[in-house]
Amino acid sequence: MTFDRFGRNINYLRISLTDKCNLRCVYCMPEEMTFKPREELLQDHEILRLVSIFSQLGFEKFRLTGGEPTIRANLIDLVANIAATPGVKTLAMTTNGLLLETLAKPLAEAGLQRVNISIDTLDPTKFKKLTRWGKVDDVWMGIRAATEAGMQVKLNVVVVRNYNDREDVVQLAKLTVDNPWQVRFIEMMPFGTVADFQQAGIVSELELRTTIGESLGPLTMVNGGQLDGEARLFQIADAKGTLGFISSVTNPFCAGCSRARLTADGRMRLCLLREKEVNLIEPIRNGASDETLIEIIREGIWWKPWGHGLSEDIIPLDRVMSEIGG
């Protein structure tokens, strides 16, 4: 097991498979985005080596993200090899779902167990406006394919004031009445060049619960308020699914954080909202042994920051979300 200096057991790695994406969500990155050249990104064998090393350090849960993880070349083989690495207990992915219609079945067969699919509205016009390029029908086909492939499905909704904070949120919450999904409402977080827009658009968990409750009836707390990962769970009366609220800004969950992140360019990032990173790609490419890498990672995790500094106006400016892997 690997602990940080606050006694937190860090055992969950989120791996960004690419910084590139086939959408340009307004809260995530600018439309004209410059991506890293391929040779600066981790290659498959480097990712697999790191997964094996992190497993030796007691990491059990791995999530593939990006950018958009499904656009990475050779994805199915990579997933199969990660799933087969000794010590990997849970393998999940966060995706926009656009390519899942064809990829869900082979991904599930390769060992992917869970998928979080981002869908911020059911309205095609608004979806296009929020994602700049996307068609909501493609996401729906992806959600169906993932469900049919037997994967556990959660839906991620980033809420943006004046875009999707009212009827869209209610419609998305309503999906849990008939489907066994967790629909998770995520407070928008400020990053890099899009920070001003993000800060102006934050909608708090409390406001959202009030909006949903007014239309769909009182929400009951699930699990006595205990967090499910980073989400606080609620339920509409008699619903098959649950509502999750991820309130990183107004009600952070840093005390229970068990995560580290691996960026597509091979840095271990210790908190999504802090700029502190540990360079792993450089020692790997300079021939470091597994023992040396284990020491570098252990030392980095020990110094993991307690939490974000948003209340002190400390906003990470070095990268946007797609580069870190949300």
Ligand code: SAM
């Ligand atoms: N492309 C994939 C997707 O759309 O799910 C994976 C990467 S994306 C960066 C991961 C998650 O981060 C998505 O649910 C996305 O909506 C969310 N996200 C992006 N920018 C965000 C921000 N500024 N604040 C909160 N969540 C954000």
